Amino acid sequence: MTITTRGRLAIAEIVYYAPALVLAVIVMLRHGFRRQLGWIYLAILALVRIIGSSMQIASEQDPSNTGLITTAAILSSVGLSPLLLAMAGLLKRVDDSLPSSHRLPGRTFTLLHIPTLVALILAITGGSEESSSPTSNNGGRKFMKIAIIIFLVVYVIQSALTFLTLFKLRHVPQGERKLVYAVTGSIPFLAVRLLYSLIGAFESPTKLTFNTVVGNVFVQAFMAVLEEFVIVAMYLAAGLLVAKLSNPRDGAGAGPETSEASSTSSAAGDEERDVRDNVKMGQQGAYVTVNGNEERYVAQPTQTPAHQQQGTTYQPGYQQQRPY
Structure with missing residues (x-):
């Protein structure tokens, strides 16, 4: 050959x-x-x-x-x-x-x-x-x-x-x-x-x-x-x-060094969702379960200018009351 x-x-x-x-x-x-x-x-x-x-x-x-x-x-x-x-x-x-x-x-x-x-x-x-x-x-x-x-x-x-x-x-x-x-x-x-x-x-x-x-x-x-x-x-x-790559779905993304920050952000989001899931709204306010104990928070009314007022509005802050 x-x-x-x-x-x-x-x-x-x-x-x-x-x-x-x-x-x-x-x-x-x-x-x-x-x-x-x-x-x-x-x-x-x-x-x-x-x-x-x-x-x-x-x-x-x-x-x-x-x-x-x-x-x-x-x-x-x-x-x-x-x-x-x-x-x-x-x-x-x-x-x-x-x-x-x-x-x-x-x-x-x-x-x-x-x-x-x-x-x-x-x-x-x-x-x-x-x-x-x-x-x-x-x-x-x-x-x-x-x-x-x-x-x-x-x-x-x-x-x-x-x-x-x-x-x-x-x-x-x-x-x-x-x-x-x-x-x-x-x-x-x-x-x-x-x-x-x-x-x-x-x-x-x-x-x-x-x-x-x-x-x-x-x-x-x-x-x-x-x-x-x-x-x-x-x-x-x-x-x-x-x-x-830390996130292949997005192409190259921002590189592997972003994975820790992404993980932290995801954990924070999960914690926020967990807190939100423990909130129950009632006629007298919001009930939040913390460590198995139910505490009630009553919304505080706040006044709005007369030309804007169409009813009572409530601000996000709550006044804590102990359980019945």
Whole structure:
């Protein structure tokens, strides 16, 4: 069984992404499966890379099977979208932890998801068509060009939002700052990964150095695969280090340090309800049960101005009388 250099690269991806998938699932179980938290996209990327690399190895053993080649090419085109979606998810969580006066508009990250998903569809379509004839200037390359331009725009916007978050870092809870550092550190690596796809989409069809199907394997390894490894490692490390949200239902909320205050507030509310439940209103006033003894409190009338008086009003204060 002969394994080419591209096949060895595929093996390296399987070796890396197999444990990465396990870690991504652990992080998701720890923080919840809500998509806006970002880590679910790392699990999707790991799964895509494992399947795609397996198809690449299988296609080398059966070169006549065009289905394997096409599947491997399509899956290799899926890389930027999960990384950008994961980046947006982590930024969303950090933004939700900020005081309301410092947060971005509520639908900012939702709107960023839409063009990313559109670009993903275009990239898959382009990768499918290009795999059939990578050296021809067909419609697949046009789809790839449109997709990479959309990815570039989303990357620029999300990078700008990251730097904006850095300016507001003192308002970010201490524990959530790890996410800001991880996203900030991933920006240059994501730029190199984006540059690889950008050159590949616009280079001459007769050259194809940056093509994931027939291009230079070493260029792909150092400008695409390695960058993905680093970004995934950063995001997973942040997911393992950052504390679990105190209120997952609300998104990121205000961070884990608010749980004690929330618990105290809840306890105070329960105590208030317990006191209120022990109050019985009667014709002569209110009866309050305290430690099993009933004490009566008679409301004190107070006079209102003549132009407002329509009857007797009562103030909240009560004069205590002993039980009959």
